[in-house]
Amino acid sequence: MPAPPVGRTPSNGGPVPDVNDAMCPSRAILEHITSRWGVLVLAALLDRSYRFSELRRQVGGVSEKMLAQTLQTLERDGFVDRDAKPVIPPRVDYALTPLGREAAEQVWSLARWSERQVDTVREARAAYDEARA
Amino acid sequence: MPAPPVGRTPSNGGPVPDVNDAMCPSRAILEHITSRWGVLVLAALLDRSYRFSELRRQVGGVSEKMLAQTLQTLERDGFVDRDAKPVIPPRVDYALTPLGREAAEQVWSLARWSERQVDTVREARAAYDEARA
DNA sequence: CAGTATCCTTCGTGATACTG
DNA sequence: CAGTATCACGAAGGATACTG
Numbered sequence: 001m002p003a004p005p006v007g008r009t010p011s012n013g014g015p016v017p018d019v020n021d022a023m024c025p026s027r028a029i030l031e032h033i034t035s036r037w038g039v040l041v042l043a044a045l046l047d048r049s050y051r052f053s054e055l056r057r058q059v060g061g062v063s064e065k066m067l068a069q070t071l072q073t074l075e076r077d078g079f080v081d082r083d084a085k086p087v088i089p090p091r092v093d094y095a096l097t098p099l100g101r102e103a104a105e106q107v108w109s110l111a112r113w114s115e116r117q118v119d120t121v122r123e124a125r126a127a128y129d130e131a132r133a
Numbered sequence: 134m135p136a137p138p139v140g141r142t143p144s145n146g147g148p149v150p151d152v153n154d155a156m157c158p159s160r161a162i163l164e165h166i167t168s169r170w171g172v173l174v175l176a177a178l179l180d181r182s183y184r185f186s187e188l189r190r191q192v193g194g195v196s197e198k199m200l201a202q203t204l205q206t207l208e209r210d211g212f213v214d215r216d217a218k219p220v221i222p223p224r225v226d227y228a229l230t231p232l233g234r235e236a237a238e239q240v241w242s243l244a245r246w247s248e249r250q251v252d253t254v255r256e257a258r259a260a261y262d263e264a265r266a
Numbered sequence: 267c268a269g270t271a272t273c274c275t276t277c278g279t280g281a282t283a284c285t286g
Numbered sequence: 287c288a289g290t291a292t293c294a295c296g297a298a299g300g301a302t303a304c305t306g
Contacts, residue, residue, distance in 0.1 A: 078257025124211025
């Protein structure tokens with residue numbers, strides 16, 4: 001299937017609703033699950049559910065802001081289930097929904113494929129860089 | 134984990150040395166093939182090979198700069214084969230390598246899955262937004 | 267035709283501080 | 287503990303003009 005044609009390219013000037021979001025909703029979904037932290041969060045939750053801080057430790061290097069943002073996006077899309085327990089101190093557990101598990105498995109499979117190609121790709125890059133040095 | 138400092142930042146695109154190359158090489162690969170234009174380029178080339186301008190028309194809304202940059206990145210990683218014919222006017226054909234075809238098939242499969250979930254996700258979002266309005 | 271070079275705007279990300 | 291608010295900065299991305 002050919003790529004979806006995009007009508008206009010926003011001439012620089014006005015706040016334009018994301019062209020691809022409007023034109024191609026699936027692009028937004030794909031972006032959410034393949035985003036830098038999205039991949040790692042989904043992968044972590046593939047094992048078991050996590051609390052916020054647990055997840056933050058499990059996914060190394062993510063800021064609170066980005067983790068919260070990533071989780072909200074995934075929750076809104078219906079990939080992650082948020083279970084906030086009304087206790088003090090607050091306790092919130094995050095888990096995959098069935099749909100989220102489907103997504104996680106696929107994206108994780110792609111991630112593992114990428115990992116397997118690391119050496120091949122490194123060689124390709126070396127050859128490419130060599131050819132124009 | 135602070136982002137490691139990077140040497141040069143070319144004003145123009147081109148295969149930019151990826152910050153994540155050092156810390157997580159597979160992440161860079163994943164990023165290249167799931168990038169906004171990377172997905173679309175790989176998908177288009179799944180059908181057949183294309184010339185630069187053909188590809189630009191096929192993938193609607195991509196600027197020359199981004200298409201060139203995307204193609205260079207994919208070529209450098211060994212996913213795309215660039216065949217520049219020494220004629221005037223210049224003619225360059227782009228095609229998938231076998232490795233690129235593997236990548237394209239997987240990412241396109243994920244993209245099609247995303248497309249199938251569009252309605253489900255839209256409902257999930259509506260429910261989410263409803264719940265906090 | 268197939269790109270490069272330059273300039274500029276927008277966006278993502280992180281640091282920090284604060285709240286329930 | 288689990289977030290939200292604000293700010294600052296570099297990187298991503300686009301428009302345009304130019305070149306072989």
